[in-house]
Amino acid sequence: MKPRSVRLAPAADHAREKRETAAQRLAEQQERLRAAEHQLSELRRYRAEYALDGAAAVSVSALLNRQQFVERIDRAIGQQLLDVERQRRLLEQAGANWRAAHARERALESVIGQAREQERKSEERREQNDIDERMQHRNPRRRS
Template sequence: MNSRSKRLQPAVDQAHQKTEDALAKLATQQQQLAKAEHQLGELERYRNEYAAAGEGAVSVSALLNRQQFVARIDQAIAQQAAEIDRQHRRLNQVRDHWKQAHARESALGSVVAQHQEHERRAEERHEQAEIDERMQHRRPR
């Protein structure tokens, strides 16, 4: 008969794989958030540069065109900020999933370790009993 620790090993392996998968998703989500934040920074930098370059507009139509363009950039900035908020929420969800997977893996690992320790002690008791039995049946010289 297989020991309990050996029977639980597939569950431990599966929990480990789920933790690794969740960790990979967490890393991907962190990269996506960083990319979105970088894009927002680029938009803001571009807006500031464009607005500063337009301070010397020569005609009313050029000034209006510049204002409309800056307004579109502001709209893109607002959309990117909303995307960052969405990415943050998603990151928190993915992080929570990883924490749960990691906790399950740790719990299963602890259970298996306890079973292995119990099995080791039982084996030691069995071996000691065999030694004691042999010593009782041994003939004195």
């Protein structure tokens, strides 16, 4: 029968792969959040610039068009705010998934380390028993 540490190795490999996948997803989610925040910043900057440029409208229809356009920008900002919040929640979830995968990997590494230590001690005991047995056969005790 294979030693316990060897039997647990595939589970440790699987845990490592899960942790690596979770880390990749976390990095991807961080990038998505960064992009959503950048988009929100750009929309806000554009709205501020457009509001400043709109002070010199010449006609009522131009003012109405400008007002409608600003309202569309405001709606886009509102939607982007929702997206940023959603991306933050997804980032929190991805972080929790990574932490759980990391903890599982470390736990398996610990169990394997303990198993290897037990296997090493068992092997040392076996070797010592073999030595003791050989010494007994080599130097039989003499009876008086």
